[in-house]
Amino acid sequence: MAEAAKMQVSDEVAIQITGMNKWYGQFHVLRDINMTVQRGERIVICGPSGSGKSTLIRCINRLEEHQQGHIIVDGTELTNDLKNIDKVRSEVGMVFQHFNLFPHLTILENLTLAPIWVRKVPKREAEETAMYFLQKVKIPEQAHKYPGQLSGGQQQRVAIARSLCMKPRIMLFDEPTSALDPEMIKEVLDTMIELAKEGMTMLCVTHEMGFAQAVANRVIFMDQGQIVEQNEPKEFFNNPKSERTKLFLSQILGH
Amino acid sequence: MSETHAETVTFVRDTMLPPVLPPVGERGAVKWLRENLFSTPLNIALTVAGLGAIWWLVTASLPWWLNSVWNASSLGECRQIVAANAGEGATGACWAMIRERWHQFLFGFYPPAQWWRPVLSFGLLFAALAPVLFAGQKRNLSIILGVVAAYLLVTLYLASAPGLPFVLALVLIGGLLALAQMMPGRLLWFTLIYPALCFWLLWGGSIWSPIVAMAGFGVLYAVFRLASPLIGLAPAAGAGIVAAVLWWLYAEAPVVSALHGAFPIFLQSINSDQFGGFLLAIVIGVTGITFSLPIGILLALGRQSDMLIVKSLSVGFIEFIRGVPLITLLFTASLLLQYFLPPGTNFDIILRVIILVTFFAAAYLAEVIRGGLAALPRGQYEAADALGLDYWRAQRLIILPQALKVSIPAIVSTFIGLFKDTTLVAFVGLMDPLKGVTQIVRADIAWKGIYWEPYIFVGVIFFLICFSMSRYSMYLERKLKTDHR
Numbered sequence: 001m002a003e004a005a006k007m008q009v010s011d012e013v014a015i016q017i018t019g020m021n022k023w024y025g026q027f028h029v030l031r032d033i034n035m036t037v038q039r040g041e042r043i044v045i046c047g048p049s050g051s052g053k054s055t056l057i058r059c060i061n062r063l064e065e066h067q068q069g070h071i072i073v074d075g076t077e078l079t080n081d082l083k084n085i086d087k088v089r090s091e092v093g094m095v096f097q098h099f100n101l102f103p104h105l106t107i108l109e110n111l112t113l114a115p116i117w118v119r120k121v122p123k124r125e126a127e128e129t130a131m132y133f134l135q136k137v138k139i140p141e142q143a144h145k146y147p148g149q150l151s152g153g154q155q156q157r158v159a160i161a162r163s164l165c166m167k168p169r170i171m172l173f174d175e176p177t178s179a180l181d182p183e184m185i186k187e188v189l190d191t192m193i194e195l196a197k198e199g200m201t202m203l204c205v206t207h208e209m210g211f212a213q214a215v216a217n218r219v220i221f222m223d224q225g226q227i228v229e230q231n232e233p234k235e236f237f238n239n240p241k242s243e244r245t246k247l248f249l250s251q252i253l254g255h
Numbered sequence: 256m257s258e259t260h261a262e263t264v265t266f267v268r269d270t271m272l273p274p275v276l277p278p279v280g281e282r283g284a285v286k287w288l289r290e291n292l293f294s295t296p297l298n299i300a301l302t303v304a305g306l307g308a309i310w311w312l313v314t315a316s317l318p319w320w321l322n323s324v325w326n327a328s329s330l331g332e333c334r335q336i337v338a339a340n341a342g343e344g345a346t347g348a349c350w351a352m353i354r355e356r357w358h359q360f361l362f363g364f365y366p367p368a369q370w371w372r373p374v375l376s377f378g379l380l381f382a383a384l385a386p387v388l389f390a391g392q393k394r395n396l397s398i399i400l401g402v403v404a405a406y407l408l409v410t411l412y413l414a415s416a417p418g419l420p421f422v423l424a425l426v427l428i429g430g431l432l433a434l435a436q437m438m439p440g441r442l443l444w445f446t447l448i449y450p451a452l453c454f455w456l457l458w459g460g461s462i463w464s465p466i467v468a469m470a471g472f473g474v475l476y477a478v479f480r481l482a483s484p485l486i487g488l489a490p491a492a493g494a495g496i497v498a499a500v501l502w503w504l505y506a507e508a509p510v511v512s513a514l515h516g517a518f519p520i521f522l523q524s525i526n527s528d529q530f531g532g533f534l535l536a537i538v539i540g541v542t543g544i545t546f547s548l549p550i551g552i553l554l555a556l557g558r559q560s561d562m563l564i565v566k567s568l569s570v571g572f573i574e575f576i577r578g579v580p581l582i583t584l585l586f587t588a589s590l591l592l593q594y595f596l597p598p599g600t601n602f603d604i605i606l607r608v609i610i611l612v613t614f615f616a617a618a619y620l621a622e623v624i625r626g627g628l629a630a631l632p633r634g635q636y637e638a639a640d641a642l643g644l645d646y647w648r649a650q651r652l653i654i655l656p657q658a659l660k661v662s663i664p665a666i667v668s669t670f671i672g673l674f675k676d677t678t679l680v681a682f683v684g685l686m687d688p689l690k691g692v693t694q695i696v697r698a699d700i701a702w703k704g705i706y707w708e709p710y711i712f713v714g715v716i717f718f719l720i721c722f723s724m725s726r727y728s729m730y731l732e733r734k735l736k737t738d739h740r
């Protein structure tokens with residue numbers, strides 16, 4: 001795609017995962033994951049349900065713990081060291097399928113909470129930043145409402161703005177549009193496309209193949225806890241190599 | 256007109272209809288009566304039966320209330336007056352007993368010349384509670400402080416408080432009012448020093464005892480601040496606690512006597528066995544409520560902790576306390592603790608009772624709060640983690656506000672239960688308003704045989720206090736409602 005080509009990828013490494021394995025009890029959920037993410041890359045991760053996509057990106061900010069191998073985010077290795085975990089988490093933003101806004105706080109308070117308490121930004125400054133990002137996701141007029149008063153699409157855009165307020169260097173998205181009605185999906189995808197154009201490093205679990213073709217520079221296909229295939233989007237969709245990928249693509253694109 | 260239109264397919268309204276009231280049977284009181292009281296034969300029967308029961312209750316007890324006697328010096332005299340006014344065999348309430356003995360219901364055997372002290376503490380209690388109950392709401396704060404000022408003016412006068420404390424109390428409340436106008440947030444400082452002030456007012460003795468005891472917390476904080484950059488947060492907190500305990504055990508007594516020697520400011524000492532009535536109930540209830548909430552929160556978090564020792568200790572504590580009747584704990588307070596404590600320590604009975612009542616309520620609160628925590632979706636924890644909030648900040652800013660909010664009704668029920676349970680201290684020889692004081696009154700030859708009046712009087716006061724708590728909780732729920740679902 002023309003737009004995707006314009007976006008530059010630097011050769012600085014943002015995330016490095018080597019020989020990573022994870023188990024839930026006896027269940028081997030992630031198997032020998034190796035991947036390198038360059039700064040500025042937009043990666044879409046897809047695969048059948050239960051293939052470990054969520055688990056993989058949740059390992060990157062240590063919402064899940066891995067048992068073997070190394071995950072290095074922005075030069076910081078994720079170990080049991082709480083300091084490292086906090087450092088990585090403040091660099092990595094995450095957007096969830098179910099938004100997970102804080103229902104007892106206003107939109108503005110949702111956005112300023114982490115900058116004030118984690119980054120120690122003065123309240124005034126945090127509010128200015130928050131309003132800037134609310135402008136960006138096009139809902140500044142909702143600043144003083146509570147999450148329960150917003151539509152799903154608006155809530156998800158607030159959730160994206162909330163992550164951005166921490167000025168993250170990497171953004172993780174876990175099926176950000178799959179809890180939304182069709183007419184709201186576009187407004188959230190537009191926000192994400194904006195973000196991609198600005199050069200944000202993004203890892204996105206999604207089944208929105210249109211989005212993948214428009215902004216991704218790489219698509220990763222997972223099955224049974226393994227990376228089965230990865231390629232640049234054009235090749236991936238037009239010329240899949242593995243049988244599993246072909247089957248998966250025929251299922252999601254077929255109908 | 257409409258019929259002609261109805262036959263054709265196209266329809267144009269040419270006269271607009273004015274709005275009219277619903278038919279008589281369908282509005283106002285008639286409709287309400289029909290729907291709520293007389294909708295079915297069964298409902299009609301129940302309504303009639305209910306009205307009958309109310310009628311019977313009222314006719315049976317009305318004369319008793321109407322023939323109330325307020326001026327008499329004994330139950331016998333009361334009965335004579337009732338007989339003279341309403342005829343032989345009539346019944347009548349004898350409130351004269353309350354008129355004569357009200358002070359025992361309120362203060363127990365607290366010396367009359369010192370009544371101004373509990374009266375003052377009670378007024379200041381509301382000044383201390385207001386900043387917590389109505390955080391940052393200038394108008395409500397000013398109203399409450401104004402009411403407290405008026406209350407103090409009247410009651411301190413009635414209790415004939417000496418001039419100096421009278422003036423100081425009014426200056427204090429005036430200062431708080433001014434503070435409420437300028438910096439309402441700072442009022443919390445008064446809330447923090449209130450426990451020490453109240454303790455000193457009620458029990459008396461040297462003013463230096465509570466101040467030096469509070470300084471223990473200062474020691475804790477100072478050690479924590481100095482040590483935490485060197486040895487980390489948790490060890491520093493431990494060191495702080497050790498330092499504070501050492502302060503209380505070894506430094507407090509000599510420091511107090513030195514300061515007392517230099518600046519002897521003191522109030523007459525009052526012994527715990529002179530406390531009684533609602534003074535006792537409120538002291539135990541308020542202290543218990545204040546401390547059981549934070550302890551309950553910590554226990555609830557402890558029970559969810561990943562740390563095995565913290566978790567087992569919390570579970571053990573909660574299950575033990577919940578498995579044992581409060582009365583057993585109170586007996587433990589009055590008898591067993593004596594054995595465990597080093598000989599010679601004089602551990603005040605009220606303090607011991609307060610500690611156990613607090614633990615008892617805390618165990619119940621912990622379970623209530625655990626329910627609130629469990630009601631939160633996992634996504635809230637994950638969002639807090641993903642934003643980089645550490646455990647305590649996530650708890651304080653995200654998790655607890657929501658968990659406590661959904662638990663408000665159950666928390667307040669526990670508080671109300673705790674307050675009513677303070678009457679159980681009668682079983683360890685303390686003079687609670689319900690059993691303790693009533694027994695003393697009825698042991699008096701003049702009031703022997705009086706039955707309903709003291710219980711009604713005590714019951715009404717309990718009801719007023721518990722009902723206010725319940726209303727406040729409903730106000731709080733409404734105020735905190737943000738989910739708009």
Ligand SMILES: Nc1ncnc2c1ncn2[C@@H]1O[C@H](COP(=O)(O)OP(=O)(O)OP(=O)(O)O)[C@@H](O)[C@H]1O
Pocket residue numbers: 024027029047048049050051052053054055056
């Ligand atoms: N906490 C857990 N304990 C045990 N097993 C788990 C846990 N979380 C996930 N799993 C299992 O791990 C596997 C991968 O889960 P994951 O959520 O990563 O899948 P996914 O690829 O994101 O699927 P979906 O598209 O449905 O979201 C699934 O088989 C799931 O049942």
Ligand SMILES: [Mg+2]
Pocket residue numbers: 053054055174175
């Ligand atoms: Mg998933």
